[in-house]
Amino acid sequence: MNPVQSDAASGHVPEAVVDLLGAIGYAELTAGLRMASDALVAPGLGVRVWMGRSAGAELEHFERIGARLHDLGHDPEAVMAPFTGPVDAFHERTRPRDWLEALIKVYVGDGIARDFYREIAQHVDDASRELIEAVLEADAQEEFVVRTLNDAIELDPPVAGRLALWARRLVGEAIAQTQYVALEREALLGLLVGGHGNGVDLADLGRMFTRLIDLHGQRMANLGLTP
């Protein structure tokens, strides 16, 4: 028999990509559920509707990733299981105290997740990249969040300082948990920094985080907040 020529075509993708889909899948599921939960305390129907739509989009991403894992012959739950600890820990450690913090969490969290997916999509097979890019689909969310947050800050300027601090904490926790996952799972670490094989350079991981933090800073500037 011939050796497998195309991993993607044969339906075999490296363990690290399966891991990655599991991590993203559980992250999307949890983000959707948390956002829905936060939407219940949103002030007014407009914000609630918007948060409900965002939550629905996250849950749909989760569905797609589950379907892909299933097509690859994996049990989505089994693949996601190792990532429940770090993802849940992130959310436990970043419970919004009000809906403004919840909105910042959506904006910062979605933004950094998108940048992160974009980084790693470079290193995976075509079918997985296509899926990851679909999950990144631009949505009109951002405009709504920026407008709503700008309005809230204009109404109550001192809130800006609290929200800037909160955003910084979110990024710190996101990076800490990602690092924790990457260090526990060497194959995944290799994938994240584009290395193939042993001897992954940890400095590469640091550089990736630096890029993510730079992009985060630009988003904070859009809100008029100190990064």
Next chain:
Amino acid sequence: MNPVQSDAASGHVPEAVVDLLGAIGYAELTAGLRMASDALVAPGLGVRVWMGRSAGAELEHFERIGARLHDLGHDPEAVMAPFTGPVDAFHERTRPRDWLEALIKVYVGDGIARDFYREIAQHVDDASRELIEAVLEADAQEEFVVRTLNDAIELDPPVAGRLALWARRLVGEAIAQTQYVALEREALLGLLVGGHGNGVDLADLGRMFTRLIDLHGQRMANLGLTP
């Protein structure tokens, strides 16, 4: 100019149908958000995944109804606004104390909502009926809930009594709030019972509720619970 020949084709549907779509839309949004919120306390990834998928489906129904209202030239938020009070009141009065109660709420609530939609779909224009039937799309949910609840009751038989009482309270509250909405909005009441014009027979509303309660009883029997 010719008079409007077909309400549905021209995009004009009676006010009562618009009302109905608003009520269903907000009910689906809220059911999705509540279920997502309850999923966060589900024991184990399996139940969480299942509840997340169900919540995603409800939010997608909400999206479709919003899109239809938009196509009909209405602002979905404005149309839903009158129904936030009764729907929120239903949920405030029926907060599950644990995930088993949450699961019963999904099963009972989805079931009665589906039967209710089926009743009223008889009285609306084709396009709206098509949409309502899409929202009813059979899903594999039921099997999962029945199996999970049966397992839980087998493990802890005394729980059956508490869950039966809980289910009865859910139906009572659902009917009370529906009645409240129908009595406040005469056009909607006419639609619910298939009347056209004045002098709607309130007894018809009672008969519809009786049919819904009968179907609810069959679902309870599937769980081995006293209706």
